[in-house]
Amino acid sequence: MPISKYRAYAPVNLPDRKWPSQVLTKAPIWCSVDLRDGNQALIEPMGVDRKDRMFNLLVKMGFKEIEVAFPAASQTDFDFVRSIIERGAIPDDVAIQVLTQCRSELIERTFGAVKGAKNVILHFYNSTSTLQRDVVFRSDKAGIIKIATDAAAQIKALAAKAPETNFTFEYSPESFTGTELDYALEICEAVKAVIQPTPQKKLILNLPATVEMATPNVHADQFEWFGRNISDRDSVLLSIHPHNDRGTAVAAAELALMAGADRVEGTLFGNGERTGNVDIVTMALNLFTQGVDPELDLRDVNEIRSIAEYCTQLPVHERHPYVGELVYTAFSGSHQDAIKKGFDAQEKRNDPLFQVPYLPIDPKDVGRDYEAVIRINSQSGKGGIAYILQADHGLDLPRPLQIAFSKIAQEQMDEEGKELTSAALWSLFSRTYLLSDAPLELLSHKTFPGAEGSRTLTAELKQDGAIRTIEGVGNGPIDAFVDALKTTYGVEFSFLDYHEHAVGRGANATAACYVQLQDEKGRIVHGVGIDPNIVMASLKAVLSGMQRVMAGQTG
Numbered sequence: 001m002p003i004s005k006y007r008a009y010a011p012v013n014l015p016d017r018k019w020p021s022q023v024l025t026k027a028p029i030w031c032s033v034d035l036r037d038g039n040q041a042l043i044e045p046m047g048v049d050r051k052d053r054m055f056n057l058l059v060k061m062g063f064k065e066i067e068v069a070f071p072a073a074s075q076t077d078f079d080f081v082r083s084i085i086e087r088g089a090i091p092d093d094v095a096i097q098v099l100t101q102c103r104s105e106l107i108e109r110t111f112g113a114v115k116g117a118k119n120v121i122l123h124f125y126n127s128t129s130t131l132q133r134d135v136v137f138r139s140d141k142a143g144i145i146k147i148a149t150d151a152a153a154q155i156k157a158l159a160a161k162a163p164e165t166n167f168t169f170e171y172s173p174e175s176f177t178g179t180e181l182d183y184a185l186e187i188c189e190a191v192k193a194v195i196q197p198t199p200q201k202k203l204i205l206n207l208p209a210t211v212e213m214a215t216p217n218v219h220a221d222q223f224e225w226f227g228r229n230i231s232d233r234d235s236v237l238l239s240i241h242p243h244n245d246r247g248t249a250v251a252a253a254e255l256a257l258m259a260g261a262d263r264v265e266g267t268l269f270g271n272g273e274r275t276g277n278v279d280i281v282t283m284a285l286n287l288f289t290q291g292v293d294p295e296l297d298l299r300d301v302n303e304i305r306s307i308a309e310y311c312t313q314l315p316v317h318e319r320h321p322y323v324g325e326l327v328y329t330a331f332s333g334s335h336q337d338a339i340k341k342g343f344d345a346q347e348k349r350n351d352p353l354f355q356v357p358y359l360p361i362d363p364k365d366v367g368r369d370y371e372a373v374i375r376i377n378s379q380s381g382k383g384g385i386a387y388i389l390q391a392d393h394g395l396d397l398p399r400p401l402q403i404a405f406s407k408i409a410q411e412q413m414d415e416e417g418k419e420l421t422s423a424a425l426w427s428l429f430s431r432t433y434l435l436s437d438a439p440l441e442l443l444s445h446k447t448f449p450g451a452e453g454s455r456t457l458t459a460e461l462k463q464d465g466a467i468r469t470i471e472g473v474g475n476g477p478i479d480a481f482v483d484a485l486k487t488t489y490g491v492e493f494s495f496l497d498y499h500e501h502a503v504g505r506g507a508n509a510t511a512a513c514y515v516q517l518q519d520e521k522g523r524i525v526h527g528v529g530i531d532p533n534i535v536m537a538s539l540k541a542v543l544s545g546m547q548r549v550m551a552g553q554t555g
């Protein structure tokens with residue numbers, strides 16, 4: 001690898017840094033830049049319809065600051081801004097933000113776009129990095145500062161001519177991460193001197209990691225340093241705008257907040273230039289998992305995801321934190337077992353604190369389903385299989401049956417080499433134990449008191465289309481039924497164990513019974529019966545087990 005083409009990023013000299021011991025206790029000011037930074041990175045930028053859908057979603061989620069466009073970039077962007085203003089689509093407590101370069105004609109056009117809006121954040125930027133000063137602007141430090149201060153003066157003057165709008169100003173020394181820290185401070189001070197913010201009317205200074213170039217701790221050091229050194233700190237809102245080139249935008253953003261930043265610019269699921277902007281959904285839900293109100297409504301992440309996918313025409317990855325298709329799914333056996341036990345224990349504890357192994361968040365909190373928590377493939381074990389049968393069919397299999405059936409399921413998956421869906425698992429379970437196509441079917445039974453406390457049982461069975469009555473004697477109905485079956489069909493087995501439980505509640509409740517038999521060769525065979533009548537359910541379970549013995553089946 002040609003490592004000599006690259007060099008290490010210079011750390012910040014801040015030995016008395018305080019941020020490492022800070023804890024995040026409140027949400028920052030969120031600003032969505034989906035409709036601008038996100039939009040400018042799309043293969044096909046959003047048209048007015050998609051922009052509308054995204055804007056409505058962001059409002060519904062509770063964003064109070066939304067960068068809606070770069071109005072001077074295109075007629076679509078300009079028209080979109082006009083349309084949301086003219087249609088009255090912007091709630092009174094939401095500020096729209098618009099971006100412009102520090103170029104006079106673009107600034108004029110931007111003001112034209114926001115005419116008549118109630119709350120506007122006018123965001124202007126120029127690149128300040130050493131590289132861009134050289135190759136893009138071909139200018140020295142003073143020249144670059146003049147570009148920014150000329151723009152600030154023009155913007156302030158134009159805003160003064162539009163008193164119907166409450167303007168906030170935002171300045172970004174773009175490519176901040178490639179800019180000397182003291183020079184970034186110098187240019188921000190120069191802009192601030194023109195704008196003259198106050199604690200009541202603050203200036204937003206947005207220090208973008210336009211390209212993420214260093215580890216997140218360096219980003220935090222930069223913010224702590226900047227916060228300490230900017231004058232009139234209480235007249236300034238420090239904003240972060242991290243990109244994700246190193247894959248650490250969320251970490252960089254969180255550490256910068258610990259270091260004193262007030263505001264975050266990012267996008268849903270991290271769409272944005274190259275590797276994207278910081279993902280606000282992940283950041284907000286990270287706060288949520290710490291018991292901090294994220295101040296965004298994320299109760300239906302599926303809806304948010306599907307609108308975002310429609311608008312950006314980009315899929316959200318299956319493993320995306322909190323939101324991906326697979327993130328509440330466990331395939332591996334030990335995880336499934338622990339999740340099942342965790343849910344059972346959580347229900348018994350009746351404690352609001354959510355503690356289930358392997359699940360950092362309760363899927364229900366973000367509108368996801370428990371049903372999808374466990375899926376079954378060849379890496380699964382009995383716990384996951386038992387979970388599906390319980391969650392989807394209310395069956396609480398005894399442990400030996402869980403072990404036996406998971407072997408049968410495993411064999412099928414090995415054979416077919418693919419996942420067993422819940423429906424396929426149920427079909428396998430029904431074929432194996434409920435025997436709907438078996439030669440014998442129990443239709444009814446009657447019991448009578450016999451001699452010395454015994455019971456006599458008669459049962460009607462359907463056998464090959466004909467009705468047959470069988471009779472046996474025992475110390476209860478099950479014992480008498482076993483006797484009837486053994487004498488009628490001459491099959492040998494012993495009865496080892498029995499479990500039953502109700503499925504559902506009230507008038508629609510049924511009973512599920514499980515029996516464990518042993519055949520002549522000492523092999524264990526299970527039978528299962530389900531019926532609204534508990535005695536019928538038990539007899540069906542015995543008949544299921546006996547027919548499996550007769551067919552030479554085990555497990």
Ligand SMILES: CC(=O)SCCNC(=O)CCNC(=O)[C@H](O)C(C)(C)COP(=O)(O)OP(=O)(O)OC[C@H]1O[C@@H](n2cnc3c(N)ncnc32)[C@H](O)[C@@H]1OP(=O)(O)O
Binds near residue numbers: 070102106125137
């Ligand atoms: C990191 C970011 O995301 S920043 C936002 C980037 N987003 C976009 O660029 C999307 C929208 N942009 C556009 O549609 C176009 O660039 C427009 C319409 C704004 C401008 O288009 P044009 O003037 O035709 O071209 P272009 O953008 O290439 O202009 C480059 C010129 O602007 C200058 N310039 C670039 N950025 C700035 C700035 N922020 N402030 C002042 N001048 C700037 C360059 O130095 C260059 O000057 P030169 O022509 O004298 O060399």
Ligand SMILES: CC(C)C(=O)C(=O)O
Binds near residue numbers: 206243
């Ligand atoms: C305009 C600025 C904030 C930007 O988008 C960036 O630097 O990524």
